[in-house]
Amino acid sequence: MRRTIHPFTVLSFALLSFFVAVAGRRPVQIAMFALILASSLLIDNKIKFWKKVILYILPVSCLLVMLNRFFGATMDNGIDYALRFALLVTPLFILFYSIPAGRMSLALRTVNMPARLHYLFLFSLEMVTLLKDILQNVRIAQQLRGLRFEQNPVKRWKNIFPMLSPVLLIAISQGLERSVALEFKGIEHGGPKTYLRTLPLAPVDKVLISALLVLSCIVIFSRLI
Amino acid sequence: MSKPTVKQQFLKQTSGASLPLIAVGIGINLIMGEITSLLKIPLYLDSVGTIFIGVICGPYAGLMCGLLSNVAAGILLNPPWLFFAPVAMLIGFFSGYIASKGGFSTITKAALFGVLQGIISALASAPIAAFVFGGLTMGGTDFLVLYFRSMGNNILNSVFYQGLAADPIDKCCSYILVFLMIKRLPASLRNRLPQLNER
Secondary structure: OOOOOOHHHHHHHHHHHHHHHHHOOHHHHHHHHHHHHHHHHHOOOHHHHHHHHHHHHHHHHHHHHHHHHHOOOOHHHHHHHHHHHHHHHHHHHHHHHHOOHHHHHHHHHOOOOOHHHHHHHHHHHHHHHHHHHHHHHHHHHHHHOOOOOOOOHHHHHHOHHHHHHHHHHHHHHHHHHHHHHHHHHOOOOOOOOOOOOOOOOOHHHHHHHHHHHHHHHHHHHHHHO | OOOOOHHHHHHHHOOOOHHHHHHHHHHHHHHHHHHHHHHOOOOOOOOHHHHHHHHHHOHHHHHHHHHHHHHHHHHHOOHHHHHHHHHHHHHHHHHHHHHHOOOOOOHHHHHHHHHHHHHHHHHHHHHHHHHHHOOOOOOOOHHHHHHHHHOOOOHHHHHHHHHHHHHHHHHHHHHHHHHHHHHHOOHHHHOOOOHHHHO
16 A cells, blocks of 8 residues: 655644745755755645646746845845745645645544544534535525626625525524534543544654654754854 | 633633534635625625624634634635734634624724724734735735835835735725624524623
């Protein structure tokens, strides 16, 4: 079976990148960015990631360099901004494109995260999809009742109520029903919980996380000295 | 009876019926973008869910809703949203606090506190937008940042002025919207909402 990297390892990698962006010197920052791009070869959504790099990270970085030059700051200033932006944002794309939400949730179970927070994280992701479906149904229903979207600005504002009110009411009702189910499930109970599946750290992940955290500390101290 | 501690208040506001409602708030935040583009309203209104939860469940629930909204938006929409989580948390907490002090008793009060919230949001988001993004977020308001920079302001000031130009209007409208939504809630549902009935 192909071994996949643990979400916490990727998170530690993103943390290292954050510290390099904030406290690292330029050669270290450039090396880190190269490492991030190289690490993208390990993720499944390579195309999606490179699309973001080409259509978002690179244009913004180039714009930051050009605009700083244009508005009187030095080129160096612009490069600093561009590198910082790239180092702060790119690892997040790696994180979210390599780790599905379900896998992240499994990982969170291993660190004794309170059950209510774990549930909230999962349910909020689920709720977005649910509300999108409700919104779609409400939009069709209201259009069938004669609601028109192409109207003057005042009417457009008024249209927000026939769209938002039913969505909100349905969502609140469902949420309150869910709270009863949660009570039966004993989610408020403070004792230890058992889960069918968890995602424990493998020895390799432990070593990698430790190394990344040590590197993060070195980056911070090298700046302070 | 002694006043509840911060921890007790936090646990109370993020448990029971509030827990799924926070998820509802997160969902509302994330679908507001679709509603505004559908109705062609030139505002974000992406904090309506957070403000709503702050008002009906309390400031700590609003804070959690703000934090998790940005985490969810980071996962589902665009990862850079994560950086603005502190601003969203501030919005949730402030709206809940204001509501507990009677700030949502009339529409005028709600509108005024909305403007104040907008100024606070602009103050809180400016350092993040300037430090992380260098003032550029690839959004429509980037032109305002460029305009202020062309007038000789530095990045931080330009982002702050851009925030001042956009946020108070956006938050004022969000507050008014939440005020009207709460007034329109049917009594049967209002009776089941935790904090709303304590006031």
